[in-house]
Amino acid sequence: MTRISARLASTGAAVVLALTAVSGAAVADTPATAPAAGQAVITTDVNFLSAAALKGIVVIPLQPANPTFDPNAGLTVTLPVSGGAANIPAFYGDVQFGGGLLFLNLSTGRSVTFKQFDFSVANGYFTAVPNGSTTPVPLLDPAGDNVINRNGLTQNLNSSSFQVDAEGATYLDAKLGTTFFTAGQQVGSLALSYTPAH
Amino acid sequence: MRKTAANLLAAAALATSLATVFAGTATADPAVLPNSQDIVGVGSDTTQAVLNQLSADYNATVTNPSAPHLYSWDAIPAGTITTKSGATPITRPNGSGAGITALNANTSATVDFARSSRAPQPTDPTTDDFVALAKDAVSWAAPSGGNAPANLTTQNLKDIYTCTVTNWTQINASLPNATIKPFLPQTGSGTRSFFLTTIGGGTAVNPGACVTSGTQENQGSDPALADVNALVPYSVAHYIGQVYFGKGSGADVQGPLTIRSVDGTAPVDTVNKTISSAFAATPYARVVYNVFRDAEWTATDVHGTTLRAIFGRGGWICANGATTIKSFGFLPLSSFACGSVTHS
Structure with missing residues (x-):
């Protein structure tokens, strides 16, 4: 990664963190009421962040999603589990998440907000509902090596690769007026922890 | 030896195909003694027939006679089997639990994987990787x-x-x-x-x-x-x-x-x-697996690379096995699930 791209990535991250602080009140998700617990931690590659920043694209987590940034690891976004009924080791059910992601294209001034994140365990992809729509869009796919285990009631999924879904790429490009997003684009990695209601 | 084995394999594959077409019968134990570098499995009765067919299908695609081939030993009849060239003779494992026990009691010189129709249990070693095959x-x-x-x-x-x-x-x-x-x-x-x-x-x-x-x-x-x-x-x-x-x-x-x-x-x-x-959609549904030793499954050597290329996500079975899996009554898994690793 070049020094310029690193700087842009840092700038983008700073924008992300700054905007997150002010965006929560306006766009906070519906409070979770389900007794299920856990989180999805998306660790975003610095390479993805810098490439996005060079195109003027930033991704802003919306509360209760929680961002952190490390210059080496990149941006980490934690989406809290808000509900669901899933058996991840048996590959069935769904897990729902609170929070959202705002995708913003600083070059075109266009944006799209995704909320109501849902992980379809059978299909193996995350969908989310964009603002102005009620139809979920397949957005992100766990890819690469998936490792699943149980620790008591808690089910864990670690995926070495987290990628942009083909439909998500098409949708994002159209909404943001860009050609940046592509099917299978490497975003980072995923660590999902889910404890069903009990 | 390898050329002869390859010819035998080709003949076996042809015989298998003909038998499958005309009689609809499942293949059984390997028709030839697998070589030491071949990938050999034991264990579950439930998945033995589909693994036999997947093995025949996979081997038919292997053009390099010295490359590892795939073989699977049935759960019965009872007795002692020598699973591959140079292997220690073992009591034929009858079932998933017995297969997993054999996997953990031996090395890749004897058993490379265990067929399992059950998920990992708390008593299984955490170093056993259960790789999803079908539903x-x-x-x-x-x-x-x-x-x-x-x-x-x-x-x-x-x-x-x-x-x-x-x-x-x-x-x-x-x-x-x-x-x-x-x-x-x-x-x-x-x-x-x-x-x-x-x-x-x-x-x-x-x-x-x-x-x-x-x-x-x-x-x-x-x-x-x-x-x-x-x-x-x-x-x-x-x-x-x-x-x-x-x-x-x-x-x-x-x-x-x-x-x-x-x-x-x-x-x-x-x-x-x-x-x-x-x-x-009921609790009576289950995933069936093939079980590997984690150190071998994750290894970057030829053996580990071959295991993942056959059984892993996007590997040969996940990419090509759906029709065979369905023809044995199982449900193919999604591209996300097939080849994913679960362990206790």
Whole structure:
């Protein structure tokens, strides 16, 4: 990664963190009421962040999603589990998440907000509902090596690769007026922890 | 040796294909002694036939005769087997548990993977990687024209297998006044383990004294199961393969048994000849696996690379095996699930 791209990535991250602080009140998700617990931690590659920043694209987590940034690891976004009924080791059910992601294209001034994140365990992809729509869009796919285990009631999924879904790429490009997003684009990695209601 | 083996393999593959086309029978043990670098599996009865076919299909694509081929040893007959060239002879593992035990007791010089129809258990080493192959389900079967009803609830099954209920009239007063004869597969069976855990609501029940253990799983031809009062757990996929796709042969057939409903849900979609979607959504659905030693599964050497290239996400089976998997009654997994690793 070049020094310029690193700087842009840092700038983008700073924008992300700054905007997150002010965006929560306006766009906070519906409070979770389900007794299920856990989180999805998306660790975003610095390479993805810098490439996005060079195109003027930033991704802003919306509360209760929680961002952190490390210059080496990149941006980490934690989406809290808000509900669901899933058996991840048996590959069935769904897990729902609170929070959202705002995708913003600083070059075109266009944006799209995704909320109501849902992980379809059978299909193996995350969908989310964009603002102005009620139809979920397949957005992100766990890819690469998936490792699943149980620790008591808690089910864990670690995926070495987290990628942009083909439909998500098409949708994002159209909404943001860009050609940046592509099917299978490497975003980072995923660590999902889910404890069903009990 | 390799050229001869390759020729033998080609002949075996052709014979396999012809047998499959004309007789619909499953292949059995390797027709030749696998070489030391070949990938060799043992274990589950439930998945042995589909693994045999996947092995033949995969080997037909291997053009380099010195490259690792794929082989799978059946769960029976009992006895000692030498799994590959230079291997230590072992007692043939009969079932998932026995296969996993053999995997952990040996090295890749003898066993590379264990077929498993059960998920990881807390007692399994965390270094065993369960790699998802397909979806199956377990129901129960009883002889056609016998005294068993068309449906039993989970509570009924739990009561029967703990011997709390021993007469059909305790299930329903309109049923014959006769003693129920519950059977279970051998103790190393993944189907047995899964069934007992599922009817226990997640905790395995201890079979009562009225239960007879030891019938070979998924073999309705066992004369003991012809009893009008018999019932036994049965792999739905294996049943579909036997009944609808002619995959049974010899003793590996459904015999007089028909598969029955649980909690009012029929296990088989008889129109589409597959596990019913309703049953696949119940706790009686399960994933079947192949189990590997983690150090080998994650290794970057030729052996580890080959294992992942065959069984892993996007590997040969996940990319090419769906048709074969369906033809043996199983449900293919999504690209996300197929080849994913689960461990205890």
